[in-house]
Structure formats: structure tokens, C-alpha cells
Amino acid sequence: MAATELPDVPEQLRRAPSRGRARATIDRLLEAADQILAEEGWQFLATTRVAEVAEVSVGTVYHWFGDKESIVEALARQYWAELAAVVAEVAEGSQYVDPVGDVINSLADGFRDRPGFLALWFSRLRTEQVRDATRPNRLLVGASVVQMLTRAYPDAAAETRVTVAQMLVLLGDGLLREAFRLDHGGDKAVLSEGQFALNAYIVERLGTRTT
Secondary structure, eight states: OOOOOTTTTTBSSSSSSOOOHHHHHHHHHHHHHHHHHHHHHHOOOHHHHHHHHSOOHHHHHHHHHHHHHHHHHHHHHHHHHHHHHHHHHHHHHHHOSOOHHHHHHHHHHHHHHHHHHHHHHHHHHTHHHHHHHHHHHHHHHEEEHHHHHHHTTTTOOHHHHHHHHHHHHHHHHHHHHHHHOOOTTOOHHHHHHHHHHHHHHHHHHHHHHOO
16 A cells, blocks of 8 residues: 555544654554455454554554544545545556546556455445545545546536536446446456446547547
8 A cells, every 4th residue: 555645644643743753653553454354354453453464563553543433434434535545546557548447447447456456345434424535535536537538538518528528427326336346356348337337428428538
């Protein structure tokens, strides 16, 4: 996982880190939590286990995080910050041959590369509070989709492109959840047929591509 970029997780911390060493401790705790999720499963995530894997005292965990839920929320926000960055990079470098495929495939690859994320996002740890906490980073994915649609469909109305992007994010989220619920590697048939359906929706709403 990428190092924690504070202040990305201030809401979950009991106090703001003021030194590099403190930041390193927080990263170590989140990396331990990620390892537990990836290797042991969400049921084994606990503050005591995080302390054990991170090789720190339980007091150190509670010094920074009030409970297990705050660790989960911070970790979920970090996962989605990374995924949003992946999509942003695709939006910058894509040739826009297949905007839907570019985004869905990049996110699917991001899911596969983050088994800890899969363990969290498809478990009881994914509460409404966690979903709300990650919404800003998921909205960044939508902004990248708008960027891609603007390039691919410059003649379409800007308001329509924004609406289409919002729907693509909403529908794409459901598509990815179903694909990875069926298969932790991402069900190929669901991903393929889902992309076909999303592209048909784009054609219906935005018309034939002009670039």
C-alpha cells in the first residue's frame, strides 16, 4: 500500500501527528490492518491483532485510533484515495478508445492488487459510515470520467456528460461489486457484459463519438 498521505485521515485520528516518526507509526498500523484483512480475513481485524502485527503496544494503537472502526474508516479512505488516483492517471493518459473499459479495467486491476480492500469492502466492515467517509474519493472517480467523456464526446452538452458520468459511476460500482462478489478475481463474463451495457447507455445518451 502507498504511504498514508496525511491529512487524508485526520477524522479518524485521535490526535494530529506532528512529526515524521508519528506518521510512520500510523502508516505501520494501517499496513498491519491491511495485512490482516488480506491474509486472515475481516473477522480477525481487532485492535489487539493490529498491535501484534505492527509490533507495537495496544496503547500505541489507541494513542492514534479510538477503536477498530476508526482504523477501518481510515483504511477504506486510503484504499479509495489510491483507486481514485489510478483512475485519474488513466484519464490523463488514455487514448479514449474505450472510456468505459479503461475505467472499469483499471478499477478491476486496482481491486485485484488490493486483497485487503476486497476483504473490507465485501464484509460487514463496510458500514454506511464507511461508505460516507469514502464518498469524496469516489466522487473523484466521477470527475475523471467526466474528463474522459469531455475528450471523447466534445459536442455533447456539458450537463449531459456530467449526468452520464454520475450514472456510469453508480452503475459501474454495482457491476464491480457483483463481479468481485462472484469471483475474487473479478467475474469475466459480468465485467465484459457490463461494459457492453454501459457503452450502449453512453451511445444512447451521448451519441456517436466524434473523436
